[in-house]
Amino acid sequence: MKTNPMTEQSLPAKRPLSDWLRWNVAKLVVAPTFALIIFFVYGFIAWTGYVSFTKSKMLPTYSFEGVYQYVRLWKMSTWHVAMENLLVFGGLFILIAIVLGCLLAVALDQRVRAEGLLRTVYLYPMAISFIITGTAWKWILNPGLGLEKMFHSWGWESFSFDWLINSDMAIYTLVIAAVWQSSGFVMALFLAALRGVDSEIIKAAYLDGASLSRIYLVIILPTLRPVFLSSFFILAHMAVKSFDLVVALTGGGPGNSSIMPANFMYEMTFRRNQIGLGAASAMMMLATVMAIVIPYLYSELRERKHG
């Protein structure tokens, strides 16, 4: 990191008063933001962490009970369902969104007409709330009047699509809606990177007789490795935080079949007066996110040092 010339100036003991004031102005300006973050982020995490080690129910209590809530949490079948759902949903959502986003970006990068319009259409779902996405897809996928009826009216009488009310399949409706919402964003990330690929290399390879698909597979996609990585981490992060979409589309049901950790936490904390358990599940979510984010930041920092 390049040091600011003024930083060195500040080290010697003797300096004019105006300088001294200036440094403190900077600190004073940063102070409120920093104080808010210390209190509302770090302080609150510490608080939640502490409560997760107590037997708090409706109101927080502060006698330390060790890992009682964590043991309880991991014995609950609902929590296991939520974690398994996170794995299934996260895995499919990340995979499909990346494949689709990458494919669309490559397709859009072929000097197509109306590129701007297509890009706008691919990306607009990202501007709306997951609650709206959930509401819209709930209507489209509803077994009575939605897709099913449309196919029936087209003469495919045996067509049946009951995923929303089928406890084995409800989780996949979340994947459909989440991919719809987020794949355009992945496309935008890939497209930005593709625009940065050196076109001379591609031309040279083409003139050497390499086919277009080979050029993409062998030359271009490997250079996009950082985009694959950042898309993966961003989508994984989104998956762990999924809450609104579940509420709006499936309500976690049928039963608890499509519940996710964030919904579990909300349910325990605000509906069932199990604050300690809610705190423990929140800490597990934090741990999951950190397990994803720390390698990401590490790889980003390392790349910048080498790059």
Next chain:
Amino acid sequence: MADIASLPGGNSPWRSAGRFGLYFLLLSFGVYYILPLIVVLSTSFKDLDEIRNGTLLSLPAEINLESWRYAWSEACIGVTCTGLKPYFWNSVMMTIPAVLISTVLGALTGYALTKFKFPGANMVFAMILFGCFIPFQVVLLPMAQSLGFLGLANTVPGLVLVHIVYGLPFTVLFFRNYYVSIPDDLIKAATIDGAGFFTIFWRILLPLSPPIIVVTIIWQFTQIWNDFLFGASFTTGGGQPVTVALNNLVNTTTGVKRYNVDMAAALITAAPTLAVYVLAGRYFVRGLTAGSVKG
């Protein structure tokens, strides 16, 4: 991307077939993304008979705005039947101050952290940045308690506070990364001329900032307007923002399910952020890529 079409062999029949396939692919996915919007829009214009007798794709016989009116001013959210109107205004009253305050604080903090670097400034930035990554579940409980303690539970000012605090890491990130690329020489020259902290900010940095201000405002606006988690956790009844009210409206079933009203309500809720996207899409995309935390 290389202009391969202009290279030798660029016009074979295989290429035409390839182009056809390419456009087919692009258009099919265009349909996948746009169709839900069309279905929702057309459903909102139908009456219930049309919905029962038609299919998703059948178009409404006429543009019937009855369900829009009903969703706006009459539909029941829980036990109160006021439509979305008061909740929409809650969201407006919550979003505007939260966006403005978090943007101003973010700009000043980003400026101080890059142009008047004090020892430890990078550490302070890293600690603020951490706030971008946390799952908010981990702060919900203490926040609910604190809002109650401050007397701000179930109020719009309470939500404003929440959104300022948890928007700050992003606004600081945006401005800090933008200001880092502005040459220090500019500031040095101004310092020699005797300009102080705020004069430099006002005269030099701010005139260079409109792009990042627009990106930040759009990002914050979209995030805060679309929030559901904080609204659902800290408000009930009349204090809810519009996303929470929409969810309650859709899931309040008293008597006949009015799908047309649900869809109109969804579109009313989506309208502000969609309008921003259409008007300033370029900045929206820049915010998305910057907000996806590229350090």
